[in-house]
Amino acid sequence: MTEFALDPQDSTPLYTQLYRDLRQRILDGTYPEGDAIPSETAMRDLHGITRSTVRHAVSLLVSEGLVRQIRGKGTLVTYTPINHSVWNFGGFTDFSKAQHQRPVTKVLTQSVEEGPRGPQLLLVRARGFANDDAPTYLNLDTSVLELSRFPGLERFDFERHSLYQVLREHYEVAPVRNELKLSVALSSELTRQVFGEQPGVPGFICASGEVYDSSDQLVEHTSVIYSPSLEMHVGTSWNGAVNESVPA
Template sequence: MAAQDYLPLYAQIGRHVRSLILNGELLDGEAIPSEPSLMETFQTTRGTVRQAIGELVTEGLVRRVQGKGTFVQFRPMTHSIWNFGGFSDTMRGRGGIPISRVVEHEVIEAGGTPQLRLVRLRGVRIAETESIFSLDTSHLSLELFPGLDTVDFENASLYDTLRAHYGVHPSRTELTLSTVIPDAAMSAVLGETRADPALVTLHGAAFDQHDREIEQIEIVYSSTVQFNISTTLPAARQA
């Protein structure tokens, strides 16, 4: 018997529908499978299906519309390049639980000074599902931030640490947007399944409240991340 079979049936139904949403098979605004359809698929009662849907409503993944059905209310995680901020801050602000997995954590010499080179997979947990969004590489001066190399960044936010322990408040970034063809290792850690995807990358620097450079950054985004870019056109001149 599969491990999932030990779950209550309503939880199995919820996991099934949740997976359809988080995997992109059901998009924001689309109807989820009908109650009769789920009853037939899982050979269960309407009450069990409604209990499962109620859990999804509580999680904020779907909404019921009287007389019409139940619809997805989940938008893929997006970034605005004009409002780039700390990843953990952004995820918490959107109701997700930020995830960091340290890939590399080492002290290197750069320009005659010691630096922390920190490479992390970044993602978010929603309900029981985890999604990885990016591979982030940071370089930070250990002369500026002594002891930073001793911090466990799988369980601590980099920017929270800079604020709390060094009185440094990241305030702005200067970043260049480009694309990269990942090698096999990068594709594997980001979970890319397409052959030779062109991935968006940002690289540049972050600055603190005194306009001092505090971090060199390179971020390679998974192909699942959607970017929103907005522009403002100048008003037409009066004749």
């Protein structure tokens, strides 16, 4: 049924390995929306691990909103296509896969400028889905990175490789945390160019802020403007404990 096996020798935690496998199968349609993924006991026996470890892996899927656990029934794939993981713009490729779309990146600006702490890479990308005719762009992503920290970064082709992929593979830096601020951006020449004319739209939702790695070192300043055609859903589920309101 599956050729997949966990590797206890791998430094990657077992729950992460299992999580990645399950996530992959959900995104590629092996476990379609509405269906149950294998039960916790089944995965425990299949992989020879504890149910605690299985539950840890599944809990990551739950917190991502990819599955829902229902006692007595099972763990059901409840993929809500455009959810708050959109904020995690690093995951645009995964997002595209789940939409069964091919991601397209167009680099609008890739230049080196002098910043307060030395030269910086200014990278402006339009990201969207491929179509038969012209691509549909869904967001407009502006990044600023210190070249003193990432020497040579300005030479990569960011239409072929994602920024985070390059950072991970060539600079061994993985973004771990972001602090974004939401605002409303006005229409501009750039938004008209990327999203087209949007009559009746007073502005665009914009998330801007900083991204940090596991050592709390600044990775990039970023600003993402979202297309109005991207229906952004913010799904929140909280257990009985979380976010109950208490009388004032």
